[in-house]
Structure formats: C-alpha cells, structure tokens
Amino acid sequence: MELAIGIILGLCALGAGMAMIAGIGPGIGEGNAVASACEAIGRQPECRGAVTTTMLMGCAVAETTGLYAFVIAFLLLFVAPGRFVNILVDTMSSLG
Amino acid sequence: MKSKERSFRIVDALLLILTLLPFLCGILLYVLFEPSSEGIEITGARIYFTINMPLQNLPITESQVNSWLVIVAVFFLCLYLTHGLSAEHPTRRQHFVELAIEKSENLVLENMGEYFKDFAPFVASIMLLSVCSSLLTLIGLYPPTSDLNVVGGWALLVFILITYYKFKCGPVHYLKSFGEPVAFLAPLNVISEVATPVSMAFRHYGNVLSGTVISVIVAAGLQGLTKLVFGNLPGFIGKFPFLQIGIPAVLSVYFDLFSGCLQAFIFAMLTMLYIATGFPEDDYKEKLKKKNAKLKLQESTN
Known part of the structure; x- marks a missing residue:
C-alpha cells in the first residue's frame, strides 16, 4: 500500500515535470517575436508604440500553450495525487 | 455658495470612503476567517460559507466575495470621479476622466471599426475590473482572476457576444461559416x-x-535558505528573516503589477479582436441594403 502511494506521488511529480517541457515552445516563440520587434524598431524607431503593443499581444497568444502545460502540471501536483490515492484506497477496501 | 461647497465636499469624501471601504472589508473578512497557520502553502480560494440549494449546495468562496467587493469599489470610484462635472470649471479630476474615456474610445475605434464604437464602455469596464481584481494581491487579498470560474464567466460572456454578432446575418449564414474554406474542415472549425x-x-x-x-515557491525557498544560513545564530538574529526582505517584492513588481495590467489589456484587446473579426460586416451591409430595397419596393407597389 505504501509502495503504491509512493509510486503514485512519484509519477505525478514526474508527469508535472514532463508537462512543463512545453515551456520550450513559448520560449522560442516569444524570443522570435521580441527579436523581430527589436529589428522593426531599429529600422523604424517612429512606430515604436505600435510595434510594442503588437509584440505584447503576440507574446500573450504564444504563451497560451505554455499556460496549458502549467495548468496540467498544477493539477498533477496539487489535485491528482489526492484523487488517485482516494481511488486506490477505495478499490483496496472494496477488494477487501 | 460656501455651504454648497461644504456639502459637495462631504459627498466627495463619502464617495471616496465608500470606494476604499470594500477593500477594508475584504481584509477584515480575510483576517477573521483565516485559520492562522505556520509556513507557506498553496491553496485554492477559501469557502466562507455555503448556501443550501435544492440541486447542489452553493459555496460562497473568497473569489466570489472579492470580485463583488471589486465591483462595489469600482462603482463608487466611477461615482467619485464623475461627481461635480461642469463645462465651465473643469477640475483636475474631470480632465483625468475625459482623458481616460477618450483613450478607451480611440482604442475601440482603432481595433473594432466604426460599427462597434459603442463598445467602449464594455471594453473599458472589463479592463478596469480585471486590473482591480489582479491588483488585489498588492493588499494581500486573494485575486478573483486567479480563479478559473470568475475568468471563465467573463470568457463565456465574450463568447456569447461573438456568437450574437455572427448570428446577425441569420442562422444559415452562421452555419455556412463553419464550412469555410472547405466543407470537410467543419469539425476543426467547431473545435476552434x-x-x-x-x-x-x-x-x-x-x-x-x-x-x-x-x-x-520563491518565498518558501528563501525561508528555507534563511533557516539554513542564519539558523545557527543565537537568539533573535537566528529567527530574523534576512533573505525574505526585498527579494519577493522584486518578483511582485513583475508578476502582480506588470503581469496583472498586461493581462487585463490583453483580455480586453482579444475581446475586441474576436468580436470585430467574427462579425461578417460586408455581408451584413449587403443584407441591410437588400432589406431596404425590398421595403422600398413594397412601399412603391402599395
């Protein structure tokens, strides 16, 4: 029983860590967006305001996939272990 | 004249107090309901009390209470800012309000076009609500925007608006819009x-x-680090939180101030963009033209 609970907790933590690998995507995407924005401002400094606003918008949209991963990692860390342990205890007691 | 000025000032002060009172109430509620606990932990919104309902019990959570407090505070803030408007003797307050309203109207006009220019109050109120909710962390309250239910409600409202404007050309046109550009892509369009x-x-x-x-997490880590480094010192110095001074505040500037304001702006911006791009303006204008032509034809035949 203790072993099973230990495995559940360990795998939940591992899954959370693996879910956050998705953070690579938004990192690359936002880096590209900001690099392009810097280039654009360097070329045309007068449209700095519009470029910055558009860049922030694009960054926010690119961030979404990373946030999905974060939500899943959060659920795996704080919600899933309790649920899984409850299920385990229920099945064990029903089995006798 | 002087007595009038006095009553004006009293109302002014009252409105200002009523603006700040909800935050005070929130802090008071938080302190009264807080089960004092050692250490740092991550929990969801606490449940203040539950109302018994026939189908399911309705829990009144911290996020609900705090969002209502924000609504009340914003309401009285608007009353305070618009109190005593005059065309002859505009005060500093009035100039500020006019600037804010002009900015929001320009923003909506720029992003949504001429047809949607009446959307400025809606967009501005969503932005203000979101900013005030996110900035509640600065006074130590639970921010309602970190509860999925609250933000989900706003998103649902925006979704209803988007669908309403897509329905403007009739249900057939709405259903047809899913079959674009090719008919077999319809499931993907539904998903998006x-x-x-x-x-x-x-x-x-x-x-x-x-x-x-x-x-x-950073605060907890700093707590552990302080204990590790300075824990062996004798007496009071051993318990003093050296590393926890200042460092979390730097993070707070980014995560609470910058991120809170930016997310509010982005939410309002996306609201505008989704509504404006979802609305088939050309088709709607054509439909109106046809309708008017038909009406004229009917009138001429009558």
Whole structure:
C-alpha cells in the first residue's frame, strides 16, 4: 500500500515535470517575436508604440500553450495525487 | 455658495470612503476567517460559507466575495470621479476622466471599426475590473482572476457576444461559416470556435495563478535558505528573516503589477479582436441594403 502511494506521488511529480517541457515552445516563440520587434524598431524607431503593443499581444497568444502545460502540471501536483490515492484506497477496501 | 461647497465636499469624501471601504472589508473578512497557520502553502480560494440549494449546495468562496467587493469599489470610484462635472470649471479630476474615456474610445475605434464604437464602455469596464481584481494581491487579498470560474464567466460572456454578432446575418449564414474554406474542415472549425473562450479564460487565469505560485515557491525557498544560513545564530538574529526582505517584492513588481495590467489589456484587446473579426460586416451591409430595397419596393407597389 505504501509502495503504491509512493509510486503514485512519484509519477505525478514526474508527469508535472514532463508537462512543463512545453515551456520550450513559448520560449522560442516569444524570443522570435521580441527579436523581430527589436529589428522593426531599429529600422523604424517612429512606430515604436505600435510595434510594442503588437509584440505584447503576440507574446500573450504564444504563451497560451505554455499556460496549458502549467495548468496540467498544477493539477498533477496539487489535485491528482489526492484523487488517485482516494481511488486506490477505495478499490483496496472494496477488494477487501 | 460656501455651504454648497461644504456639502459637495462631504459627498466627495463619502464617495471616496465608500470606494476604499470594500477593500477594508475584504481584509477584515480575510483576517477573521483565516485559520492562522505556520509556513507557506498553496491553496485554492477559501469557502466562507455555503448556501443550501435544492440541486447542489452553493459555496460562497473568497473569489466570489472579492470580485463583488471589486465591483462595489469600482462603482463608487466611477461615482467619485464623475461627481461635480461642469463645462465651465473643469477640475483636475474631470480632465483625468475625459482623458481616460477618450483613450478607451480611440482604442475601440482603432481595433473594432466604426460599427462597434459603442463598445467602449464594455471594453473599458472589463479592463478596469480585471486590473482591480489582479491588483488585489498588492493588499494581500486573494485575486478573483486567479480563479478559473470568475475568468471563465467573463470568457463565456465574450463568447456569447461573438456568437450574437455572427448570428446577425441569420442562422444559415452562421452555419455556412463553419464550412469555410472547405466543407470537410467543419469539425476543426467547431473545435476552434469552442477553443476561443477556453483559451481566453486559461490565458488570464494561468498567468495570474502562475505568478502567485512562483512567488510562493520563491518565498518558501528563501525561508528555507534563511533557516539554513542564519539558523545557527543565537537568539533573535537566528529567527530574523534576512533573505525574505526585498527579494519577493522584486518578483511582485513583475508578476502582480506588470503581469496583472498586461493581462487585463490583453483580455480586453482579444475581446475586441474576436468580436470585430467574427462579425461578417460586408455581408451584413449587403443584407441591410437588400432589406431596404425590398421595403422600398413594397412601399412603391402599395
């Protein structure tokens, strides 16, 4: 029983860590967006305001996939272990 | 004249007090209901009390209470800012309000076009609500925007608006819009339609919540580090939180101030863009033209 609970907790933590690998995507995407924005401002400094606003918008949209991963990692860390342990205890007691 | 000025000032002060009172109430509620606990932990919104309902019990949570407090505070703030408007003797306050309203109207006009220019109050109120909710962390209250239910409600409202404006050309046109550009892509279009409110809600909620989580983790780590480094010192110095001074505040500037304001702006911006791009303006104008022509024809035959 203790072993099973230990495995559940360990795998939940591992899954959370693996879910956050998705953070690579938004990192690359936002880096590209900001690099392009810097280039654009360097070329045309007068449209700095519009470029910055558009860049922030694009960054926010690119961030979404990373946030999905974060939500899943959060659920795996704080919600899933309790649920899984409850299920385990229920099945064990029903089995006798 | 002088007595009038006096009553004006009293009302002014009253409105200002009523603006600040909800925050005070929130802090008081928080202190009264807080089970004093040692250490730092991450929990969801606490439940103040539950109302018994026939189908399911309705829990009144911290996020609900706090969002209502924000609504009340914003309401009285608007009353305070618009109190004593005059065309002859505009005060500093009035100039500020006029600037804000002009800015929001320009923003809406720029992003949504001429047809939607009446959307400025809606967009501005969503932005103000979101900013005030996110900035509640600065006074130590639970921010309602880090609860998925609150932000999900806003996203649902925006989704209803988007669908309403897509329906303007009739249900047939709405259903046809799913079959574009090719008919067999319809399932994907349905998915992307549903993904709009979901992604909006998750974006706002995830950003605010991730800021909170990272702040808490850093604070807990600093607590442990302080204990490790200075814990062996004798007496009072051993318990003093050296490393926890100042460092979490730097994170708070980014995660609470910058991120909170940015997310509010982005939520309002996406609201505008989704509504404006979802609305088939050309088709609607054509339809109106046809309708008017038909009406004229009927009138001439009569």
